[in-house]
Amino acid sequence: MIDFFMLIFRILIFPGFAFLLLLTLFCDWMERKIEARLQNRVGPMVAGPGGILQPLADFIKLLTKEDITPRAAKKTIFKFAPLVAFTIMVFALCFIPIDGASVLSANGFSGDLIIILAFATVANFLLFLAGWASCNPYGTIGSARVLTQFLGYDIPLFLIALTPAFIAGSLQIANIAAFQSTHLLPFILLAPWAFVLFIITMQAELEKDPFDVPHSESELVGGLETEFTGAKLAFLHLTRDVQVIFGSALVVELFLGGPYGPVFFGASWFWFTLWFVLKLLVVVAITEYITVVFARLRIDQVLSGNWRILLPAAILSLMLTVVLVTWVYPLVV
Amino acid sequence: MTDTKTWARVKSPWVLHFNSGACNGCDIEIVALLTPKYDVERFGVKLEPSPRHADVLLVTGCVTQQCAERLKAIYEQMPQPKFVVAIGACACSGGVFEGNYNVVGGVDKVIPVTAYIPGCPPRPEAILDGVVKLLNALNPPKPKKQPKQAKAPEVAKPEAAVAQAAQGIVEEEKQVAK
Numbered sequence: 001m002i003d004f005f006m007l008i009f010r011i012l013i014f015p016g017f018a019f020l021l022l023l024t025l026f027c028d029w030m031e032r033k034i035e036a037r038l039q040n041r042v043g044p045m046v047a048g049p050g051g052i053l054q055p056l057a058d059f060i061k062l063l064t065k066e067d068i069t070p071r072a073a074k075k076t077i078f079k080f081a082p083l084v085a086f087t088i089m090v091f092a093l094c095f096i097p098i099d100g101a102s103v104l105s106a107n108g109f110s111g112d113l114i115i116i117l118a119f120a121t122v123a124n125f126l127l128f129l130a131g132w133a134s135c136n137p138y139g140t141i142g143s144a145r146v147l148t149q150f151l152g153y154d155i156p157l158f159l160i161a162l163t164p165a166f167i168a169g170s171l172q173i174a175n176i177a178a179f180q181s182t183h184l185l186p187f188i189l190l191a192p193w194a195f196v197l198f199i200i201t202m203q204a205e206l207e208k209d210p211f212d213v214p215h216s217e218s219e220l221v222g223g224l225e226t227e228f229t230g231a232k233l234a235f236l237h238l239t240r241d242v243q244v245i246f247g248s249a250l251v252v253e254l255f256l257g258g259p260y261g262p263v264f265f266g267a268s269w270f271w272f273t274l275w276f277v278l279k280l281l282v283v284v285a286i287t288e289y290i291t292v293v294f295a296r297l298r299i300d301q302v303l304s305g306n307w308r309i310l311l312p313a314a315i316l317s318l319m320l321t322v323v324l325v326t327w328v329y330p331l332v333v
Numbered sequence: 334m335t336d337t338k339t340w341a342r343v344k345s346p347w348v349l350h351f352n353s354g355a356c357n358g359c360d361i362e363i364v365a366l367l368t369p370k371y372d373v374e375r376f377g378v379k380l381e382p383s384p385r386h387a388d389v390l391l392v393t394g395c396v397t398q399q400c401a402e403r404l405k406a407i408y409e410q411m412p413q414p415k416f417v418v419a420i421g422a423c424a425c426s427g428g429v430f431e432g433n434y435n436v437v438g439g440v441d442k443v444i445p446v447t448a449y450i451p452g453c454p455p456r457p458e459a460i461l462d463g464v465v466k467l468l469n470a471l472n473p474p475k476p477k478k479q480p481k482q483a484k485a486p487e488v489a490k491p492e493a494a495v496a497q498a499a500q501g502i503v504e505e506e507k508q509v510a511k
Contacts, residue, residue: 032374041372047344054377060341061388066412068385138383222383229385229412 015098015273020090023277024241028055030281031244031288038292055241062234070227074133081130082228082235085123089242092119096249097174097259098276099269107174113165116173117158120205120246123239124150130236131224142223145214145299146207152306153204153211159314160201163187163194163321164254167329177258186257190329194317195255201310202247203290204302207240210294211302248283252276256283342388342414343468345377349387349411353404353440355394358454359421363391365457373461384410389464392446395423395430396437408444416447416467420460425449 010016029044029052036043044051069075094103095112102108124146131143164187165171168179180186188195204211215223222228225236252258261275297305352360366373367380381387384407396404408417419440422428427438440446450463 036372036374040369041374043372043374044377045375047377051375051377054344057341057344057377060337061345064338064341065388065414068410068412217382222381222386225386226383227385233386 010103011094016094016103017090019098020093020242020245023280024238024245025055025059026052027245027248027281027284028241030284034285034288035292038289059234059238062237063231065230067230067232070134070136072135073227074135077129077133079232081126081133082232082239085126085130086235086239086242088119088123088126089239089246092116092123093242093246093249095173096246096253097177098249098273100259100272102174108172111171113161113171113173113176116246116250117161120243121150121154123243124205127224127236127239130228130232131226134224134227136227138221138226139224142214142220142226145220146224148299149204149207149211149214149302149306152303153201153310156197156306156310156314157201157205159311159318160194160198161250161254163191163317166318166321167191167325173253173258177253177260180257181260186255188255191255191317191321191324194321195251197310197313197317198251198255199286199290201314202251203287204306206243206247206287208287209291210297212291212296213299213302216296244284244287245280248280248287249276251283252279339471343471345379346388346464346468347379347381347386348389348391348464349381349384349407350391351393351404351407353392353394353400353424354397354436355421355423359393359424362454362457362460363393363420366460371457371461373464376461376465378464384408385412387411388415389467390415390417391420391460392417392424392440393420395427395433396440396443398435398437401437401443404440404443417444418448418450418460418463418467419446420450420463421455422451422453425451428453 012018032054033043033051044054047053047057069078092115095108095116096102097108128143128146128150131139131146134140164176167187167190168176170176170179203209207214214220215225217223220226225233228236256279259272259276261271263271350360350363365371366378384390388411390408390411392404394400408415417440419425423430424440427433427436430436431438437443448463448467450460452459455463
């Protein structure tokens with residue numbers, strides 16, 4: 001019985017839904033602050049101390065606004081796609097070890113790396129459906145671009161995610177993270193080329209600059225979000241923010257040693273959560289820096305970049321890893 | 334609950350900018366608001382591309398005959414609650430174009446306007462002041478602490494107050510015109 005309540009607590013409060021939601025809103029605030037500071041502005045200041053409640057205010061405001069469904073829209077998909085996409089992204093995060101264990105189980109299961117990448121794919125597809133169902137010209141073009149871009153970077157993303165898995169010899173996220181911690185060697189040092197490639201592919205996955213063609217404001221009004229109002233828009237925004245957390249968490253688990261780090265005193269779950277959040281914030285800061293510094297590419301440039309550069313690079317990275325792990329690392333270690 | 338709602342609305346006004354035939358003077362002043370010097374993101378103001386996302390419609394220009402229908406369509410696409418701010422002398426009353434054959438003259442002849450910001454063009458500070466005043470009108474003034482017997486004074490509806498103030502400005506301008 002206690003186990004059951006513990007599970008409910010883990011799913012709903014820590015490290016489940018409530019914790020992830022707070023982390024998401026905090027990261028959203030941090031992103032806006034970093035962006036503002038890099039543009040020589042100050043960013044949100046008035047809502048809460050330092051504007052820290054700004055994402056919460058945006059979220060509540062959107063929830064309480066009128067919810068319009070256009071006459072032309074495909075109603076069922078239009079209404080439910082944003083909510084389902086959000087749910088799937090949060091569910092995918094439940095498989096990532098945060099306080100030393102993931103939300104649902106202590107160590108996960110073999111192959112959960114593949115599962116969560118598949119969840120991210122499905123969530124992206126739902127975002128496409130949401131935009132497509134809105135039957136707005138801008139929304140439709142935005143959705144088509146989401147899908148076109150996503151075909152290009154999804155394969156490299158899987159291939160590059162296999163690099164750490166191959167070094168650790170496991171497809172289980174908890175094992176990959178634990179391998180780095182037991183050998184005291186995060187994979188960012190062992191395979192820096194894969195880290196760089198993964199960050200670049202992540203930018204495309206999260207639709208951030210220089211790959212934000214699907215919702216480029218100057219061309220497509222709001223991209224696939226154009227026709228959404230109220231609660232649906234709130235959940236679309238939240239999905240995007242959760243995707244940022246998801247991508248950064250994946251980088252932390254695969255390349256930065258996951259939540260594991262020195263435990264100084266007291267409970268280990270506290271330190272593990274602390275290390276996880278700190279590493280996550282570093283990754284978010286890096287991606288946001290890239291977003292602000294680079295300008296947007298054209299859709300054809302993104303596509304040819306994906307297929308001509310990123311895909312061969314991902315295959316080469318995997319081949320290099322195989323060679324190194326089989327013949328070179330055994331000599332060194 | 335209502336307090337939270339009002340707080341969220343006041344702290345996060347997303348604006349949409351509509352040019353109904355302005356000379357681009359007021360528009361430049363609006364864009365200046367987003368630059369590092371004035372940075373309205375401090376107050377949670379974001380310039381949104383789609384009317385579906387916006388809370389406040391910033392209208393500049395004297396509203397030409399051609400634009401009137403479009404302005405109405407844009408206004409009707411916005412979700413409730415929505416506010417309209419007329420920026421510049423032209424948007425308030427038609428300005429120097431008043432009485433021209435192809436001009437409706439004044440945003441309030443097409444859609445209801447919540448706040449008027451006169452000037453040709455108004456300075457960014459003036460626009461910011463207008464938007465902040467509009468949003469603070471949403472916050473009902475807190476009843477002052479009074480002896481227990483006395484009833485708390487009835488709080489006037491914020492929209493009514495703003496509309497009244499707006500009416501006052503219009504009448505003043507009409508008197509000036511006379």
